[in-house]
């Protein structure tokens with residue numbers, strides 16, 4: 738399911754707390770919800786010093802063709818046009834059949850601005866490629882729990898910070914989930930991709946600028962320039 742922008746206004750109640758908690762806890766919960774809903778871009782970081790490491794370090798997550806790729810932060814520097822991922826955290830809406838999995842927070846991203854469409858970021862269960870899609874397309878895959886480290890900077894999936902950038906073709910880096918802690922060795926071998934360059938990376942949150950607030954209806958004196966002066 739694609740969530741429309743309008744649906745967002747009702748989101749904070751989704752994680753509403755159970756009856757019986759103190760007002761203080763409710764208030765803390767509301768602050769936590771608001772922080773989880775804050776929008777962010779996602780960049781990758783790595784520690785190495787090879788040419789590939791330098792090439793990948795600082796690239797930004799973008800969405801195209803149902804997959805997550807890593808490209809230049811500045812859209813005009815990209816050779817293949819792609820929409821920049823703009824994500825936040827919210828409870829993944831499990832189906833009745835998957836409720837028992839209780840995968841917690843999902844990671845939705847905008848996949849287009851006009852119209853504003855949201856999809857879920859997930860790791861393909863079989864290939865560990867990071868992809869995006871609606872609930873129908875994502876529910877059978879690794880949709881969460883997504884979380885952040887204590888400093889709220891690094892993104893985790895199933896408690897792991899480990900992802901791997903894979904150069905699937907010249908200059909085209911895709912992102913994989915390293916859930917097994919082997920730098921995706923086994924999963925890439927299965928797919929015949931061991932010859933591709935790869936770089937272990939972390940996904941880092943980059944808080945997005947909030948759009949400017951809508952113009953306020955002036956309630957006091959109107960001091961607009963260009964107004965005809967009558968005196």
Ligand SMILES: *[C@@H]1O[C@H](CO)[C@@H](O)[C@H](O)[C@H]1NC(C)=O
Nearest residue numbers: 738739740870871872873874
């Ligand atoms: C999910 O996406 C697929 C492929 O784009 C589409 O065919 C399907 O109708 C979508 N499902 C919902 C519930 O929007």
